[in-house]
Amino acid sequence: MKITYIGTAASEGLPALFCQCPICEAARKNGGKEIRGRAAVCVNETLLIDFPPDIYYGAMRAGVNLSKVLDIVGTHAHSDHFAPTELSCRLEPVLAKRIEKDQLHFYGNQRHGAQLNGTLPGAKDGHGENSGLVFDYAESFKPIETAAGIIVTPLPADHDKSQECRMMLLEEKSTGKTFLYAHDTGMFPESTMEFLKGKRCDLISLDCTNVMLGGDEDRNHMGIRTDVTMKNRLIENGTADENTRWICHHFSHNGFIPRGRVYPQDEFEAIAAGYGFTMSYDGMKVEI
Ligand SMILES: [Zn+2]
Ligand SMILES: [Zn+2]
Numbered sequence: 463m464k465i466t467y468i469g470t471a472a473s474e475g476l477p478a479l480f481c482q483c484p485i486c487e488a489a490r491k492n493g494g495k496e497i498r499g500r501a502a503v504c505v506n507e508t509l510l511i512d513f514p515p516d517i518y519y520g521a522m523r524a525g526v527n528l529s530k531v532l533d534i535v536g537t538h539a540h541s542d543h544f545a546p547t548e549l550s551c552r553l554e555p556v557l558a559k560r561i562e563k564d565q566l567h568f569y570g571n572q573r574h575g576a577q578l579n580g581t582l583p584g585a586k587d588g589h590g591e592n593s594g595l596v597f598d599y600a601e602s603f604k605p606i607e608t609a610a611g612i613i614v615t616p617l618p619a620d621h622d623k624s625q626e627c628r629m630m631l632l633e634e635k636s637t638g639k640t641f642l643y644a645h646d647t648g649m650f651p652e653s654t655m656e657f658l659k660g661k662r663c664d665l666i667s668l669d670c671t672n673v674m675l676g677g678d679e680d681r682n683h684m685g686i687r688t689d690v691t692m693k694n695r696l697i698e699n700g701t702a703d704e705n706t707r708w709i710c711h712h713f714s715h716n717g718f719i720p721r722g723r724v725y726p727q728d729e730f731e732a733i734a735a736g737y738g739f740t741m742s743y744d745g746m747k748v749e750i
Protein backbone atom coordinates (compact mmCIF):
# COMPACT_ATOMS: atom_id res chain seq x y z
CA MET A 463 0.00 0.00 0.00
CA LYS A 464 1.42 3.36 -1.06
CA ILE A 465 0.30 6.36 0.95
CA THR A 466 1.00 10.03 0.19
CA TYR A 467 0.20 12.71 2.74
CA ILE A 468 -1.07 15.64 0.67
CA GLY A 469 -1.85 18.09 3.50
CA THR A 470 -1.10 17.82 7.22
CA ALA A 471 -2.53 20.88 9.03
CA ALA A 472 -5.71 21.45 11.03
CA SER A 473 -8.52 23.66 9.75
CA GLU A 474 -6.68 26.97 9.58
CA GLY A 475 -3.59 25.66 7.72
CA LEU A 476 -0.05 26.31 8.89
CA PRO A 477 0.87 29.14 8.74
CA ALA A 478 -2.73 30.05 9.54
CA LEU A 479 -4.10 32.54 7.04
CA PHE A 480 -4.01 35.75 9.08
CA CYS A 481 -1.90 34.70 12.06
CA GLN A 482 1.23 36.32 13.41
CA CYS A 483 1.97 33.87 16.23
CA PRO A 484 5.60 32.68 16.55
CA ILE A 485 4.81 29.26 15.01
CA CYS A 486 3.17 30.77 11.91
CA GLU A 487 5.92 33.38 11.53
CA ALA A 488 8.58 30.66 11.84
CA ALA A 489 6.81 28.54 9.21
CA ARG A 490 6.78 31.50 6.79
CA LYS A 491 10.48 32.05 7.43
CA ASN A 492 11.63 28.41 7.35
CA GLY A 493 9.31 27.13 4.61
CA GLY A 494 9.75 23.50 3.49
CA LYS A 495 8.23 20.91 5.83
CA GLU A 496 6.87 23.64 8.13
CA ILE A 497 4.31 24.77 5.51
CA ARG A 498 1.16 22.64 5.83
CA GLY A 499 -2.07 22.55 3.83
CA ARG A 500 -5.38 21.12 5.03
CA ALA A 501 -5.38 17.34 5.63
CA ALA A 502 -5.83 14.63 3.00
CA VAL A 503 -4.04 11.47 1.88
CA CYS A 504 -3.87 9.58 -1.41
CA VAL A 505 -3.55 5.79 -1.43
CA ASN A 506 -2.41 3.68 -4.42
CA GLU A 507 -2.94 6.62 -6.80
CA THR A 508 -6.72 6.24 -7.20
CA LEU A 509 -8.09 6.60 -3.67
CA LEU A 510 -8.34 9.82 -1.67
CA ILE A 511 -9.32 10.28 1.93
CA ASP A 512 -10.97 13.73 2.12
CA PHE A 513 -11.06 16.58 -0.36
CA PRO A 514 -9.84 19.75 1.37
CA PRO A 515 -9.72 23.32 0.02
CA ASP A 516 -5.95 23.05 -0.62
CA ILE A 517 -6.29 19.85 -2.66
CA TYR A 518 -5.29 21.47 -5.94
CA TYR A 519 -1.94 22.86 -4.90
CA GLY A 520 -1.29 20.13 -2.32
CA ALA A 521 -1.72 17.38 -4.90
CA MET A 522 0.65 19.08 -7.33
CA ARG A 523 3.22 19.62 -4.62
CA ALA A 524 2.98 15.96 -3.53
CA GLY A 525 3.05 14.57 -7.08
CA VAL A 526 -0.52 13.23 -6.92
CA ASN A 527 -2.43 13.21 -10.24
CA LEU A 528 -6.06 14.02 -9.38
CA SER A 529 -7.28 12.92 -12.82
CA LYS A 530 -6.50 9.32 -11.80
CA VAL A 531 -8.65 9.39 -8.66
CA LEU A 532 -11.64 7.01 -8.81
CA ASP A 533 -12.80 6.94 -5.18
CA ILE A 534 -12.94 9.56 -2.43
CA VAL A 535 -13.95 8.65 1.11
CA GLY A 536 -14.94 11.59 3.30
CA THR A 537 -14.28 11.45 7.04
CA HIS A 538 -16.73 14.30 7.75
CA ALA A 539 -17.97 17.48 6.08
CA HIS A 540 -16.02 20.16 8.01
CA SER A 541 -14.72 22.76 5.56
CA ASP A 542 -11.06 21.78 6.10
CA HIS A 543 -11.83 18.23 4.89
CA PHE A 544 -14.43 18.88 2.24
CA ALA A 545 -14.45 21.58 -0.45
CA PRO A 546 -17.25 20.59 -2.83
CA THR A 547 -16.75 23.68 -4.99
CA GLU A 548 -13.47 22.19 -6.23
CA LEU A 549 -15.37 19.12 -7.45
CA SER A 550 -17.28 21.29 -9.91
CA CYS A 551 -14.00 21.33 -11.87
CA ARG A 552 -15.07 17.87 -13.06
CA LEU A 553 -17.85 19.36 -15.16
CA GLU A 554 -17.55 18.41 -18.82
CA PRO A 555 -16.84 19.57 -21.42
CA VAL A 556 -15.77 23.04 -20.31
CA LEU A 557 -13.70 22.33 -17.21
CA ALA A 558 -12.52 18.74 -17.70
CA LYS A 559 -11.82 16.46 -20.60
CA ARG A 560 -11.50 12.82 -19.70
CA ILE A 561 -10.45 10.13 -22.13
CA GLU A 562 -12.51 7.46 -20.47
CA LYS A 563 -15.96 8.11 -19.16
CA ASP A 564 -14.97 6.83 -15.75
CA GLN A 565 -16.91 7.66 -12.66
CA LEU A 566 -15.69 9.17 -9.46
CA HIS A 567 -17.35 7.73 -6.40
CA PHE A 568 -17.64 9.91 -3.32
CA TYR A 569 -18.48 8.02 -0.13
CA GLY A 570 -19.58 10.16 2.78
CA ASN A 571 -22.22 11.17 5.30
CA GLN A 572 -25.57 12.91 4.71
CA ARG A 573 -24.01 16.36 4.98
CA HIS A 574 -21.48 15.53 2.24
CA GLY A 575 -24.40 14.39 0.10
CA ALA A 576 -26.45 17.54 0.65
CA GLN A 577 -23.50 19.84 -0.08
CA LEU A 578 -22.51 17.87 -3.17
CA ASN A 579 -26.01 18.14 -4.49
CA GLY A 580 -25.76 21.91 -4.15
CA THR A 581 -22.57 22.02 -6.22
CA LEU A 582 -23.28 19.20 -8.67
CA PRO A 583 -27.06 18.80 -8.94
CA GLY A 584 -28.06 15.15 -9.14
CA ALA A 585 -24.89 13.78 -7.52
CA LYS A 586 -26.79 12.62 -4.45
CA ASP A 587 -29.37 10.67 -6.42
CA GLY A 588 -27.03 9.06 -8.91
CA HIS A 589 -25.03 10.94 -11.47
CA GLY A 590 -23.83 14.45 -10.96
CA GLU A 591 -24.73 16.13 -14.19
CA ASN A 592 -21.82 15.90 -16.63
CA SER A 593 -19.36 15.46 -13.80
CA GLY A 594 -19.12 11.67 -13.78
CA LEU A 595 -19.45 11.90 -9.99
CA VAL A 596 -21.63 9.61 -7.93
CA PHE A 597 -22.34 10.07 -4.24
CA ASP A 598 -22.76 6.97 -2.11
CA TYR A 599 -23.84 7.20 1.52
CA ALA A 600 -21.22 5.42 3.65
CA GLU A 601 -22.46 3.48 6.64
CA SER A 602 -20.27 2.90 9.68
CA PHE A 603 -18.84 -0.64 9.90
CA LYS A 604 -19.90 -1.37 6.29
CA PRO A 605 -16.89 -2.10 4.02
CA ILE A 606 -16.47 -0.17 0.75
CA GLU A 607 -14.71 -1.78 -2.24
CA THR A 608 -12.47 0.69 -4.06
CA ALA A 609 -10.70 0.61 -7.41
CA ALA A 610 -7.38 0.88 -5.55
CA GLY A 611 -7.70 -2.74 -4.45
CA ILE A 612 -8.45 -1.54 -0.95
CA ILE A 613 -11.42 -2.22 1.28
CA VAL A 614 -12.28 0.83 3.36
CA THR A 615 -14.38 0.48 6.52
CA PRO A 616 -15.67 3.74 8.08
CA LEU A 617 -15.69 3.64 11.89
CA PRO A 618 -17.28 6.15 14.30
CA ALA A 619 -14.95 8.93 15.48
CA ASP A 620 -15.27 11.16 18.56
CA HIS A 621 -15.82 14.55 16.93
CA ASP A 622 -18.69 16.84 15.80
CA LYS A 623 -21.91 15.30 17.17
CA SER A 624 -24.10 17.12 14.61
CA GLN A 625 -22.95 14.82 11.78
CA GLU A 626 -21.49 11.33 11.38
CA CYS A 627 -17.70 11.63 11.68
CA ARG A 628 -15.61 8.62 10.80
CA MET A 629 -12.07 7.29 10.89
CA MET A 630 -11.12 4.88 8.10
CA LEU A 631 -9.70 1.36 8.26
CA LEU A 632 -7.99 0.42 4.99
CA GLU A 633 -7.15 -3.17 4.05
CA GLU A 634 -5.25 -3.97 0.87
CA LYS A 635 -6.61 -7.11 -0.75
CA SER A 636 -3.42 -8.27 -2.50
CA THR A 637 -1.08 -7.89 0.49
CA GLY A 638 -3.37 -7.96 3.55
CA LYS A 639 -1.68 -4.74 4.79
CA THR A 640 -3.79 -2.51 7.01
CA PHE A 641 -3.78 1.24 7.65
CA LEU A 642 -5.92 3.06 10.20
CA TYR A 643 -6.46 6.76 9.45
CA ALA A 644 -7.94 8.40 12.57
CA HIS A 645 -8.65 12.14 11.99
CA ASP A 646 -10.47 14.17 13.33
CA THR A 647 -11.18 12.34 16.57
CA GLY A 648 -10.65 12.33 20.31
CA MET A 649 -10.41 9.11 22.34
CA PHE A 650 -11.94 6.38 20.17
CA PRO A 651 -15.61 5.50 20.83
CA GLU A 652 -16.28 2.12 22.48
CA SER A 653 -17.98 0.68 19.36
CA THR A 654 -14.88 1.46 17.30
CA MET A 655 -12.54 -0.12 19.87
CA GLU A 656 -14.77 -3.19 19.89
CA PHE A 657 -14.64 -3.47 16.09
CA LEU A 658 -10.86 -3.02 16.09
CA LYS A 659 -10.29 -5.68 18.75
CA GLY A 660 -7.66 -8.12 17.46
CA LYS A 661 -7.46 -6.42 14.04
CA ARG A 662 -3.73 -5.77 13.94
CA CYS A 663 -2.74 -2.73 11.86
CA ASP A 664 0.56 -2.16 10.06
CA LEU A 665 0.25 1.63 10.17
CA ILE A 666 -1.81 3.90 12.43
CA SER A 667 -2.16 7.64 11.86
CA LEU A 668 -3.51 9.52 14.89
CA ASP A 669 -5.02 13.00 15.17
CA CYS A 670 -2.59 15.47 16.76
CA THR A 671 -4.44 18.78 16.42
CA ASN A 672 -3.68 19.73 20.04
CA VAL A 673 0.07 18.96 19.67
CA MET A 674 1.54 19.82 23.15
CA LEU A 675 -1.74 21.19 24.48
CA GLY A 676 -4.36 18.99 26.08
CA GLY A 677 -4.33 16.10 28.49
CA ASP A 678 -4.10 12.32 28.53
CA GLU A 679 -7.66 11.61 27.33
CA ASP A 680 -8.69 14.45 25.00
CA ARG A 681 -12.13 14.50 23.37
CA ASN A 682 -12.98 15.82 19.90
CA HIS A 683 -9.30 16.07 18.90
CA MET A 684 -6.06 14.72 20.40
CA GLY A 685 -2.57 15.95 21.22
CA ILE A 686 0.61 13.92 21.67
CA ARG A 687 -0.23 12.91 25.27
CA THR A 688 -3.58 11.45 24.21
CA ASP A 689 -1.90 9.85 21.19
CA VAL A 690 0.36 7.98 23.62
CA THR A 691 -2.69 6.90 25.67
CA MET A 692 -4.43 5.69 22.49
CA LYS A 693 -1.27 3.90 21.36
CA ASN A 694 -1.19 1.91 24.61
CA ARG A 695 -4.95 1.19 24.46
CA LEU A 696 -4.67 0.00 20.84
CA ILE A 697 -1.79 -2.32 21.75
CA GLU A 698 -3.87 -3.72 24.66
CA ASN A 699 -6.78 -4.07 22.20
CA GLY A 700 -4.70 -6.20 19.82
CA THR A 701 -5.03 -3.48 17.14
CA ALA A 702 -1.28 -2.81 17.21
CA ASP A 703 1.93 -4.59 18.19
CA GLU A 704 5.66 -3.88 18.28
CA ASN A 705 5.83 -3.85 14.46
CA THR A 706 3.05 -1.29 13.97
CA ARG A 707 4.25 2.07 12.63
CA TRP A 708 2.79 5.28 14.12
CA ILE A 709 2.21 8.67 12.57
CA CYS A 710 0.88 11.84 14.21
CA HIS A 711 -0.89 14.20 11.84
CA HIS A 712 -3.33 17.19 11.46
CA PHE A 713 -1.55 19.95 13.41
CA SER A 714 -2.88 23.27 14.67
CA HIS A 715 -0.51 26.21 15.26
CA ASN A 716 -2.25 26.74 18.64
CA GLY A 717 -1.02 23.37 19.90
CA PHE A 718 2.65 24.35 19.56
CA ILE A 719 2.16 27.17 22.10
CA PRO A 720 0.74 25.57 25.24
CA ARG A 721 0.32 28.13 28.02
CA GLY A 722 2.75 30.57 26.37
CA ARG A 723 5.68 28.14 25.94
CA VAL A 724 6.67 27.90 22.25
CA TYR A 725 7.62 24.50 20.81
CA PRO A 726 9.17 24.99 17.33
CA GLN A 727 8.04 22.35 14.85
CA ASP A 728 11.43 20.59 14.79
CA GLU A 729 11.47 20.40 18.59
CA PHE A 730 8.04 18.78 18.55
CA GLU A 731 9.16 16.36 15.83
CA ALA A 732 11.87 15.11 18.21
CA ILE A 733 9.42 14.85 21.12
CA ALA A 734 6.97 12.83 18.96
CA ALA A 735 9.81 10.57 17.79
CA GLY A 736 10.65 9.90 21.44
CA TYR A 737 7.15 8.41 21.82
CA GLY A 738 7.55 6.38 18.61
CA PHE A 739 5.56 8.71 16.33
CA THR A 740 6.63 10.09 12.94
CA MET A 741 5.42 13.66 12.46
CA SER A 742 3.65 13.90 9.09
CA TYR A 743 4.52 16.60 6.55
CA ASP A 744 3.05 17.63 3.21
CA GLY A 745 4.33 15.32 0.49
CA MET A 746 5.40 12.54 2.90
CA LYS A 747 5.25 9.09 1.30
CA VAL A 748 4.88 5.88 3.29
CA GLU A 749 4.81 2.34 1.97
CA ILE A 750 3.58 -0.67 3.96
ZN1 LIG B 1 -9.88 18.79 10.57
ZN1 LIG C 1 -0.38 31.03 14.24
Ligand SMILES: [Zn+2]
Binds near residue numbers: 538621622646
Ligand atom coordinates in the same frame (compact mmCIF):
# COMPACT_ATOMS: atom_id res chain seq x y z
ZN1 LIG D 1 -13.33 18.33 11.93
